[in-house]
Amino acid sequence: MATTSAIDVVMPQMGVSVSEGTITKWLKQEGEAIAADEPLLEISTDKVDTEVPSPGEGVVQQILVQEGETVDVGTKLAVIAPAGAEAAPAEAPAPEPEEAPAPEPEPEPEPEPVAAAPEPAQAPPPAPPPEPAEPTDGAGEKTFVSPVVARIASEHGVDIGQVQGTGRGGRVTKKDIMGFVESGPPAAPPEAPAAPMAPEPVAPPEPAAPEPAAAPEAPPEPVPAAAAPPPPKPAAPPPPKPEPEPVAAGAGETVEPMNAMRRGIAEHMRRSLDTSAHVTTVFEIDMSRVVALRNKLKPEYQKSYGVNPTYLAFIARATIEAMKNWPWVNAEIRGEQIVRKNYVNLGIAVALEGGQGLIVPVIKNAEGLNLLGLARSIADIAERSRNKKLMPDDVQGGTFTITNPGGWGAIIGTPIISQPQVAILDVEALVKRPVVVQDESGQDVIAIRPMMNLCLSYDHRLVDGAYAAQFMKELRENLESWDESAY
Amino acid sequence: MAEKTYLQAISDGLRLEMRHDKRVFVIGEDVGVYGGAFKVTLDFQEEFGPWRVIDAPLSETAIVGGCTGAAIMGMRPVAEMQFSDFISCAWDQLVTVAAKQRWRAGTPVPITVRLPSGGGFSGGPFHSQNPESSFAHIPGLKIVCPATPEDAKGLLATSIQDPNPVLYFEHKHLYRRIKAEVPDERYQTPFGEARVHREGDDVTVVTWGAMVWTADEAAKQLEGDGVSVEILDLRTLIPWDRKAVLESVRKTSKVVVLHEDTLTGGFGGEIAATIAEEAFEDLDAPVKRIAAPDTPVPFSPVLEKAYIPQVDDVAAGLRELAEY
Known part of the structure; x- marks a missing residue:
């Protein structure tokens, strides 16, 4: 796909809730040749760390954002020029016909760039930098902005020029701006902190509308990141972000800034607790049958497929099976409506090493995978999570999540739901315990059994305790009486 | 509870601390027989005797120096400067000895220096000053400035029980002007809480x-x-x-x-x-x-x-x- 005109590379949208990304590394420098889809740079967002491939073949004409900088989605990062093209000035008007390749992989040579005039897929312009607090009063003269007024203006994205000042010389006082913010002027942009996690559009007519990745059909080839679809409503530029307040280190303390992923986790976890009515139900599972089956399948799976049938794969399979009768566990609340899904996009929480964070890649249409398929998919996403090879699509559209702290020996937990899902299953450690069972003659005896706790946190707004317990009961039955031929 | 002036509250607090703890004694110019320049220790000598209510010579250095030595030996002295202005005479004992003793030798110096301070009654340049900031600059000293009768009593108790040298600035203009209900029993008002x-x-x-x-x-x-x-x-x-x-x-x-x-x-x-x-x-x-x-x-x-x-x-x- 040799480019015939300059193409802009923009910060891709890495998920509906992601509003910015950090350039971690440029893999090509200015003047270097690059092939289509060849990795151009690495970026880090609060959802995923990934490479951004070149949208076309050519030469890296210009790098506009340096390593370490964090910019909004849609910000122009670099320009790829046709090979051999004169190094044009940055402002060279680029019609950018390839900017919106849509699903169409056909390289359409555009002899007449003019014909491509409308640029529907043009990314939104980068957010204007926060206005330095230098408003003018009615007479157009500059008036003093006190530190507290500047801070409030910055936090709320208020243009001080719009606030009627009542202080000395028409100065905007703290009261003036607080009144302005509280009365909610029509032009007031949304509060900055809410922006990165903009709510999903409420009740779209088609289930596939908000997130193409969530469509029931398996999505086609992963779309190159640079051509990722623009955010649903590119109209409003993101509001300026307030600078985090610096924190003073006390004696014996060290202070470090949160990275994008940590900020994302912090915001999401808090928001989830504020959104859902969390309840956790715990079930004890006798895993004897699964253990026996796994021991039997393991050599075969490893030899034939090079994959390990993990307990997690068994549990994922049994969970998806149980959802058939208890679909609300896999549903979503959208506005005042319950959205049920005929597919399961299974999120698997993967911890990054050294407490660096948590990522939840999603196995799309997991309901269509058998035990082998799930084992493979889990191994694949875990591997790619740790190697930073996930595509943006890989972390979007989950409908249910499984988290697995049992690997470290945890035996009980109350996980927090990943919004907008309504349930999350916590897989605990497999522990041998003495349990009371019945022998063949119906007598109670104490036996040593491999036991595991499964903890389901669910959103009581939608899922009641009895419903959750019945789902869990079925999940337990699936595991305790695993039918090899059925899965 | 009873209504007390700021001065009565100080007097009451001091008396209760002396009754409670035999290590507490008072020393100052005319604090004994005369009952103090402002009558804070009126009748104290009758109750506690001349060995616990000591009339000192006109030497602030001797008063504070003696208190420092007594404190190092385990007593809890309360010195009275007739006017806070005169504390400059005791600067060396306070700043060089009392404030640094704990740091140098590890021995606490639990002395309280009462400092009638402030103006408003034509006392002139020697009887109206508020020298708190001079001492606030000296690490090792604590500075107390009560504004109400209740605090005057509670902060005096805390000062006496504190293991450090405490300068207790009692404002003369509040002595008889400010009255309020003050608890009868002993109590402490904590330092560092506005x-x-x-x-x-x-x-x-x-x-x-x-x-x-x-x-x-x-x-x-x-x-x-x-x-x-x-x-x-x-x-x-x-x-x-x-x-x-x-x-x-x-x-x-x-x-x-x-x-x-x-x-x-x-x-x-x-x-x-x-x-x-x-x-x-x-x-x-x-x-x-x-x-x-x-x-x-x-x-x-x-x-x-x-x-x-x-x-x-x-x-x-x-x-x-x-x-x-």
């Missing part, structure tokens, strides 16, 4: 001692203009309650720091600097200091009135900030 004397939203006054009452009257004046004034009484300067001050600044965003001591090097500068460092982004106006001018205290009642911050001065400062 008292919200008055709650408000628009401007904060940070002050202590007699100026709390000046600010109080000014705040009442502004009430009529719809300006709501918060008054923080620091109660102790070392340690001082930064948290309460910063919290109030975050609420009102406008601050007056008010003291009767002279402006330059006054403790208000420390407070203003702390606010600038730690609450800069909460300020909606410059921090305003209201204090005495940098001269000795004048004798003349007219000049003294011009010198010590008056209700109208404070009200004008508050108005200026409110309108800023």
